[in-house]
Amino acid sequence: MNPTPSSGEPAMLRRWLVAGVCSRRGSAHRRRGQPCQDASLQRAFTLPGGLPLTLLAVADGHGGQAYHHSDVGSALACEVAAEVVAAALARLPVGTAPPAGADLMALRRWLAEDLPIALQQRWLTAVRQHWLAGSGGGEGGVPFSPVPYGSTLGLLLLTPRWWALTGLGDWDLVRVDPAGAAELLSQEVAAPGAGEATASLCQEGAAQGGWFRSRVWPLEDQVLPFSLVLCTDGIRKSCASDADFLALAAWLAAGPDPGAAHPGAPHPDTAHPAIGGSDTGEGGVGVDAFLAEGLDRISAEGCGDDVSVAIGRWQAGAAAVPPSDSSAATVPAPDPRPHLQEPPLAAVPLLLTGGLALLIGLALGQRLPLASAPAPAASPPRPGLPPAGREPLRREVGRLCGDPALLVPSLHTRHSQVQGLRRGTLRPETLLIDSARDPLGALIAASFLEHRREAGRLNGLQDEMFSFGLCPALRSALGSLWLPATPPAIHPAMAPTSNRPSP
Amino acid sequence: MAFPNVRLASRPLHFIYVCDCSGSMEAQGKIESLNQAIRQSLPGMAAVARDNPEARVLVRALRFADRAAWHIPTPTPVEDLEWVDLQAGGVTAMGEALELLAAELRSPPMEQRALPPVLVLISDGQPTDDFEAGLAALMAEPWARRAVRLAIAMGHDADGEVLQRFIGSDPARGSAGGALPPGEVPGASGEMPRHGPGRSPRRPLQAANATTLARYIQWASTAVVGAASSSASRLADAAASQEAVPLPDLPPTELDPLDEPDPLKW
Known part of the structure; x- marks a missing residue:
């Protein structure tokens, strides 16, 4: 199309x-x-x-x-x-x-x-x-009802x-x-x-x-x-x-x-x-x-x-700014922020393989060594996660590590995300990009990527997560999501919560 | 772009007979009449299934006597069903039957997208085991609460109270909170039955002879299956008081079951 x-x-x-x-x-x-x-x-x-x-x-x-x-x-x-x-x-x-x-x-x-x-x-x-x-069917004598x-x-x-x-x-x-x-x-x-x-x-x-x-x-x-x-x-x-x-x-x-x-x-x-x-x-x-x-x-x-x-x-495209002849009271200057353009579809597999670490670095506001994560040649410089994305992550880590009793119930509600990542119907970058709104989802996605990669490939990510105070209990709970058997922290009977409440 | 490799599927409609096979069913040839009525209803049910391809009609049967057991354990497409005659003998373990039924109405094995199932309880007597426990187990299952639950009383010895409690109260008609009409009992929800006098699919259907039995079985396996095949939305705040499926009119019978004075004619 x-x-x-x-x-x-x-x-x-x-x-x-x-x-x-x-x-x-x-x-x-x-x-x-x-x-x-x-x-x-x-x-x-x-x-x-x-x-x-x-x-x-x-x-x-x-x-x-x-x-x-x-x-x-x-x-x-x-x-x-x-x-x-x-x-x-x-x-x-x-x-x-x-x-x-x-x-x-x-x-x-x-x-x-x-x-x-x-x-x-x-x-x-x-x-x-x-x-x-009268087009209501002529319900003579019947009072109106919607x-x-x-x-x-x-x-x-x-x-x-x-x-x-x-x-x-x-x-x-x-x-x-x-x-x-x-x-x-x-x-x-x-x-x-x-x-x-x-x-x-x-x-x-x-x-x-x-x-x-x-x-x-x-x-x-x-x-x-x-x-x-x-x-x-x-x-x-x-x-x-x-x-x-x-x-x-x-x-x-x-x-x-x-x-x-x-x-x-x-x-x-x-x-x-x-x-x-x-x-x-x-x-x-x-x-x-x-x-x-x-x-x-x-x-x-x-x-x-x-x-x-x-x-x-x-769609991918230029910054959306009103035209100069619009009725806006003021004409904004072009957005000076760097644009993260979507690579062509053919480049997506590259992002999904060689670029994972870079993606995680993007989500967590840290660029990982290019040697392990080559970006597509045509990609412009990636911005770090806006501060609005880092602080929710930090808060979420603090919340979960501060009260480990919250771990299981919190992860229970993410069954659909876990299954989506496992089945490949949900891309981890979707969650990572959304870390400002859903920091726990981003943590799950980062854990998924960590699990999928060889040891040592994501040391930078681990360091970054630990910099947020990622405690052993949280690491363990996240890691358990990807065990071969049914994840112990996620009871399958729990309803998926892709329909999270409105913020 | 070619149509994707996804599984599109009609929605399963589970139709389950729950049949009393106690010793009393041997009397007056009732068990033979029941077997014959079910067997004769199958072509009609298959025709309804063909006319409603969006619903996949799957039939099972549960029998109870000294113990309860699945007679047809596998959900079987109606067009593939070959009815094997039920045999009578023993007491009336209806409660155990309801517990077995409850286990099959859990999700899983019930499919998320299934249509409301149709459950038809047929009995000529009174439970000899813990009916309360069985009913409680059954009604604990959401699929059982959504189900179209029908009951057929074969003869006048059937326990109308337990059959009514299996059905539940009639949500569609008045007099909630009023005094119970003579012979009425509270439904499974504890609410007063809301139906008025006269025949109603929300009351036990009184089959006093083989002909009436056959008509009710035929009605359940055709008209009700047809209605249940056409799902329609209901209002969320009224779901508890609405029928899962608007039930069709009952078939005419030779005698009004309410005032039938005649002895059994099987």
């Missing part, structure tokens, strides 16, 4: 590209003559400072007799999401640096509190209007300086790196025995009741390329295992080969063409057909449910 920028915005602003948005009627619904109850949407906005914001949305109507208007409910969910975000643009961070401090707190609060309330209120208004307009319109809603908000998720229900979000390693970033955590139960916009007080899950990630220029795959539950439930699901998400993120034969014919089963992905076009010729064919196959060979996906791609 070779997405191209659109809408006349400067290319430097378009590091986020929409690689596809699509909803497809599931094979079971097709056979029964039922409509697609999924919906999806892409919408582009411009923040007051000139930065672009892209909204991606997927929604899944509940289906079943009790939710007989859920096709309308899911479509309206996507539409009102666009309306609500459009109305809130003035409240969002518009600076040319990643939001921090009060700006970041305000953004988090908006995502976790104000946006959910506005979304649900606007959705309730919209479905009531639909019902009053339940028949019940739907989930998952949103991604993508800007050059931050990206965020919010929403409620059983959608999944997967992050995929250019090498194809995929990581589940967000999922609905169901109570045991909950079955098909999911949070819904039609639930009274859903916005205030903790059903929404929200999170924001500030973006530095040097953040390596990655893709985000937001999908309704029909895709994951069609896969035999989560490993299959992650592999499928990576495939969807990669998209079609350039020039591959996906004729882009009209797709009568694409839900709500004005909302779904068929008219978005940004992903390039053939993307819609690629997604339509892929989603149809997933549903037909899987659970038969409707399926939706929205894919955003953070």
